[in-house]
Amino acid sequence: MAEKQKIYFISDIHLGAPALNNNRERELLFASWLDEIETDVSELFLMGDIFDFWYEYKKVVPRGFTRILGRLANLTDRGIPVHFFTGNHDMWVYDYLAEETGIQVHHNYMVHDICGKKFFLAHGDGLDASDKGYIFLKKIFTNNSMRWLFSRLHPNFAFYIAHKWSASSRLSKSDYEQEYVADKDGMYKFAAEFIKTNPVDYFVMGHRHQLVNKKMNEKTSFVLLGDWIKMFSYGVFDGNNFELKTYKDKAKA
Incomplete structure (x- = not known):
């Protein structure tokens, strides 16, 4: 990696979240961040839930986010690798982002070598073995038959359902004040088991906020x-x- 160049990782932006009333401000702030890292970024990892909901029909994609998509395309046009890991809110990414912006889409975790260090990279959803309810839901959401049925819905109705579900998610709840203990987290326990047979230098994930x-x-x-x-x-x-x-520490939401 050339001198001064850096690898950046970011997660859980939840662009367009119906539970939040500051989506334009957050999108503009994210766009500003992308502009600032442009001078020294050598690789960018978008680690899931970048969009609060994303579903691609064959001929229809979600409206909006043009500022962000344009900036990502500008990075890949310059030869900078941009990786997009699907999260639990944007797992229905198919080929549109790859074809239009040149990003590399990953639907599963990846162990990636960066400057001689091994990185385990994932959004993190589904790794907590104790979260059986979500693991069951994820199987439904990723089932090909269920996806086919969902795609038969008119986009207006389908997005209405999805946004109603998202608005009732934890994004609209103040769980940030709850004490977080890493050692008790199922994702941490997954990592502890993983390194018993697969040496890793860094586990980098999102999902938990x-x-x-x-x-x-x-x-x-x-x-x-x-x-x-x-x-x-x-x-x-x-x-x-x-x-x-x-x-921009203390950035206003």
């Missing part, structure tokens, strides 16, 4: 990227060190 950089042992760190609802946070790796940062 928590900001965590915890050493699991001398070699491995467990990282959660926070969100762009309350924290406006992101991760950056310079080839030697991984840091969690906030953009």
Whole structure:
């Protein structure tokens, strides 16, 4: 990696979330962040739930987000790899983003080598074995027959249903004040089991809307990227060190 170039990681922006009343402000802030990292980014990882809901029909995609899609296309046009990991809110990404913006879409976790360090990369949903309810729901959401049936709905009605579901999700609840203990998290427990047979330097995930950089042992760190609802946070790796940062600290939502 060339001097001064950096790898950036960001998650849980939830663009267009019906439970929030500051979507335009957050989108503009995210666009501003993309403009600022343009000078030193060598690779960008979008770690899931970038959109609060995304579903692609064969000829129809969600309206909006043109500022963001244009900036992502500008990065890939310059030869900068941009990775998009599907989350539990935007798991229905198919080929539109890849074809229109040039990003690389990942539907499963990936172990990726960056500057000699092994990164386990995923949104994180479905890794907590104790969350049986969500694991069952994810099987339904990713079932090909269910997707086919959903795509038969008129987009206006389909998006209405999806936004009603999203509005009742935890985004509209103030769970940020609840104490988070990494060691008790099912995602952390997954990571602890994984490294018994697969050495990893960094687990980097989102999903929990928590900001965590915890050493699991001398070699491995467990990282959660926070969100762009309350924290406006992101991760950056310079080839030697991984840091969690906030953009325009105390950014107004």
